[in-house]
Amino acid sequence: MTLADLATPALVVEAAALESNLATMAAALPGPRLRPHVKAHKCTRLATRQAALGHRGFTCATVREMEGLARAGLGADLLLANEILDAKRLFGLARLDARVTLAVDSSETIAAAARAGLREVLIDVEVGLPRCGCPPDRAGALADEARRSGLVVRGVMGYEGHVVGVEDRDRRATETRRSMELLLAAHAVTGGEIISAGGTGTFDQNTWATEIQAGSYALMDTAYERLGLPFVCALSILATVVSRRADWAVADCGLKALGMDHGNPRIDDHAVWFCSDEHTTFGGPEGAPPTVGVGDRIRLWPAHVDPTVAYHEELHVIDGERVLESWPIDLRGW
Ligand SMILES: Cc1ncc(COP(=O)(O)O)c(C=O)c1O
Incomplete structure (x- = not known):
C-alpha cells in the first residue's frame, strides 16, 4: 500500500x-x-x-x-x-x-x-x-x-x-x-x-x-517544535486538494480532523488562511498563489497532537510513499 x-x-x-x-x-x-x-x-x-x-x-x-x-x-x-x-x-x-x-x-x-x-x-x-x-x-x-x-x-x-x-x-x-x-x-x-x-x-x-x-514527544506538533526540543514532528495529516482558485487552494481536512487550540496547522511552502469544519484554505507564501492543483496530495502539520489524534480512527505508519502498517487509535473515548 x-x-x-x-x-x-x-x-x-x-x-x-x-x-x-x-x-x-x-x-x-x-x-x-x-x-x-x-x-x-x-x-x-x-x-x-x-x-x-x-x-x-x-x-x-x-x-x-x-x-x-x-x-x-x-x-x-x-x-x-x-x-x-x-x-x-x-x-x-x-x-x-x-x-x-x-x-x-x-x-x-x-x-x-x-x-x-x-x-x-x-x-x-x-x-x-x-x-x-x-x-x-x-x-x-x-x-x-x-x-x-x-x-x-x-x-x-x-x-x-x-x-x-x-x-x-x-x-x-x-x-x-x-x-x-x-x-x-x-x-x-x-x-x-x-x-x-x-x-x-x-x-x-x-x-x-x-x-x-x-x-507529546513521540509524535510531536508544531507548538512544541518551537521550543527547540530534540524531538521532530512525526505526525501529519494527508489531505487532498479538492478545489482551486487563482489565489487559494482548499484541502479536505478541517476542524473535525485537527486539534486547533494551539493555532492553525502548517502546510510546507504555503500559508494557511483558515480552517473550517471540513476544509483548510491556503495560499502561497507572502501573497503568492499556491503551487498545487486539484487532486494533489498535501500534508498538514498539526499544532496540537492530542486532540488531533483523538479525531482519527487509524494512524498509518509510513516510510516515504510506502504505508508500512495501520495502527488503530483504540484508546479513544472516555
Ligand atoms: C497530567 C498531565 N501530565 C503530563 C502531560 C504532558 O503532556 P505533554 O507531553 O503533552 O507535555 C499532560 C498533558 O496535558 C497532562 O495533562
Whole structure:
C-alpha cells in the first residue's frame, strides 16, 4: 500500500521520525524515569513500542485508556492522572487485570476510590496550573485521610502544565523549579516513593520528579517544535486538494480532523488562511498563489497532537510513499 491508496484526511506518522523521538527520550529518561502519557497518541500499538524500550508504567487521562492498556497486556503500572467520581467506572477500574493508581485531590475522590475497592492513590497537587490538584498545604491531610480509608498513598503528582509550553528555556526552568518546590513541600508531608510530574516541554529540566509524564514527544506538533526540543514532528495529516482558485487552494481536512487550540496547522511552502469544519484554505507564501492543483496530495502539520489524534480512527505508519502498517487509535473515548 502507498500514500495514494489512503482515503483522506488520513493521519500518518513517519516511522523514522517516530523511532528517533522514542529512542531520544528513552536515552534521556530510561525505563521508569518516564511514565509515558498515552493521551497524546491513544494507541496501544505505539504504547507497545514505548514498553519495548523500557517504559512499562503509563500515565492515562481516561478510564478508556486504562482499560485498553490493561486489555493489551500493558497494565504493569497504570496511573490515572485525573480525578474520577463515577462509581461504575471506578468499580470497573478496581477489577482490571492491572496495577491501578488513581489521582485524588479531595475527600470526595478519596471516598469514591475507597468505596470502589481501589487500592493505590497519588495525592494530586496543584502546582500553578488552575486545573485539578489540591492546594499544596492540603496534601498532608488528604494523605492521612486516604490512609485512614485503607488506601496506599504512593506519593504525589503535580503537573506543571502552565510551564511546559513556555518558549524561553530559562524562564521554563525557573517556573518548573517554582512548581516543583511546591510539589516537594507537599511530598515531604505525604510520603510515598513517587513524585510524578513533567511533560514534553520540561522533560530534561524537571530534575525533581522521580518520573516524567511526557506524551507529546513521540509524535510531536508544531507548538512544541518551537521550543527547540530534540524531538521532530512525526505526525501529519494527508489531505487532498479538492478545489482551486487563482489565489487559494482548499484541502479536505478541517476542524473535525485537527486539534486547533494551539493555532492553525502548517502546510510546507504555503500559508494557511483558515480552517473550517471540513476544509483548510491556503495560499502561497507572502501573497503568492499556491503551487498545487486539484487532486494533489498535501500534508498538514498539526499544532496540537492530542486532540488531533483523538479525531482519527487509524494512524498509518509510513516510510516515504510506502504505508508500512495501520495502527488503530483504540484508546479513544472516555
Ligand atoms: C497530567 C498531565 N501530565 C503530563 C502531560 C504532558 O503532556 P505533554 O507531553 O503533552 O507535555 C499532560 C498533558 O496535558 C497532562 O495533562
